[in-house]
Amino acid sequence: MLKTKQGTRSKDRRPPVRARSRRTTLTLPLDILKEVERFARERRQTVSSATAYLLEEALRTQPSEHTSGKSFLELLQKSFAGLTEQEQMLVDGIILAEKPSPND
Amino acid sequence: MIDPASGPFLFDTSAESYLGRPLSAAEAEWVVNYAALFPMYVAVLTVVERARGYYMVIGGAGPSRRVDVEQRMLQYVHSLEIRSRVLDLTVPIALTAAQLMTLCPYPPSPPRRSHEVSESRQDRLARWRFDVMIAATALVHNLPLIHNNPQDFETLRAVIERVPERFPGAGPLNLISVKRLVA
Numbered sequence: 246m247l248k249t250k251q252g253t254r255s256k257d258r259r260p261p262v263r264a265r266s267r268r269t270t271l272t273l274p275l276d277i278l279k280e281v282e283r284f285a286r287e288r289r290q291t292v293s294s295a296t297a298y299l300l301e302e303a304l305r306t307q308p309s310e311h312t313s314g315k316s317f318l319e320l321l322q323k324s325f326a327g328l329t330e331q332e333q334m335l336v337d338g339i340i341l342a343e344k345p346s347p348n349d
Numbered sequence: 350m351i352d353p354a355s356g357p358f359l360f361d362t363s364a365e366s367y368l369g370r371p372l373s374a375a376e377a378e379w380v381v382n383y384a385a386l387f388p389m390y391v392a393v394l395t396v397v398e399r400a401r402g403y404y405m406v407i408g409g410a411g412p413s414r415r416v417d418v419e420q421r422m423l424q425y426v427h428s429l430e431i432r433s434r435v436l437d438l439t440v441p442i443a444l445t446a447a448q449l450m451t452l453c454p455y456p457p458s459p460p461r462r463s464h465e466v467s468e469s470r471q472d473r474l475a476r477w478r479f480d481v482m483i484a485a486t487a488l489v490h491n492l493p494l495i496h497n498n499p500q501d502f503e504t505l506r507a508v509i510e511r512v513p514e515r516f517p518g519a520g521p522l523n524l525i526s527v528k529r530l531v532a
Contacts, residue, residue: 314384317432318368318377324425325369327417331466332406337366338398338476340405341466 353383359390359487363497364527379531388434392486394479446485457504493523
């Protein structure tokens, strides 16, 4: 569950600059919350800052799925393109050598 | 075709090779849809097999060809970084692989041959051991193993099924052909 509270605007206040943060209420599993609090204490941060940091990190490492799937396939296919049949076998882990002649 | 949402899967070297070749539009779409949901799990042994192959090609190539193949290898490594998750060889995997190697010490199929070239017995044995370690990785991580090499992996699956007590807490080895998966 996520509840948010928008700030109120009045005529006598300066027009708000783009909000950099917003108060919100999150419902989190207790064990995760305890881990975040521990993490925040260790880093001498507030729980809010620590949560923001952790979420930012998680989002940064999450790929944009569709794009990354296409890029992955393109790169994989490029990595095999232009190899000869024997080179492809080597890259597949199959090492082929010329057969020894019967006289060897 | 199997629903991509039924993943995640571990792709063996031969399955990854299949996906790296030209695919039909439906097959390519399957890969993109799968990659949107799950990482492309591969065993670190696949990376070893693949990199060894590239290095062998590079070692035997002339200067301009060498640059081209080095570029291909970098593209492979980059593909791993984008959407793959490489599973390390851990102690449980090593123990499982050792058990499998004891039960199936020799490869079930002969060395590869063609008209002018052939695979030596030593290289065939080494390739078999790579396959065993990849299967052990799938078994320990409880991931279905996607392959394009039914003969070898079916042998391992049958052995695990025959003596499950040798693999406590693991198995069965779930095998899926890459062609059945994506086509």
